[in-house]
Amino acid sequence: MGNSVTLRGKAKYLGGVGTKVTGITRRKFRPNLQTLRVTVGGGTNTTLLVCTQCMKSGSVVKLIQQQPFRLPHVEKARPVVVEAVPSGPRARG
Numbered sequence: 001m002g003n004s005v006t007l008r009g010k011a012k013y014l015g016g017v018g019t020k021v022t023g024i025t026r027r028k029f030r031p032n033l034q035t036l037r038v039t040v041g042g043g044t045n046t047t048l049l050v051c052t053q054c055m056k057s058g059s060v061v062k063l064i065q066q067q068p069f070r071l072p073h074v075e076k077a078r079p080v081v082v083e084a085v086p087s088g089p090r091a092r093g
Contacts, residue, residue, distance in 0.1 A: 003029055037063040 006023040010016025031051040038048050043062050054060050059087050 002029055036060065039063050 004025045004027040007019045008022045009019040014016050033049045033051055036050045040046055050060050
């Protein structure tokens with residue numbers, strides 16, 4: 001629980017005479033619930049009301065409808081290293 005405070009007037013730092021409280025009402029702080037399709041234990045899927053903090057922390061696993069696309073694994077050929085052989089009149093030594 002908390003208070004919702006209604007103000008009237010312009011703040012002094014903005015050039016006004018100051019703000020005045022014109023009303024105080026009680027309010028409730030509620031979680032931000034979202035409807036989400038999740039995978040529950042055993043591989044079954046269901047729709048739940050989940051708070052956004054649980055979604056961000058990874059406590060709830062979203063339903064994956066299909067596997068993401070992946071490129072087939074291709075082995076890369078290693079480049080062949082050829083040693084340079086000196087040539088010319090100075091190379092004979």
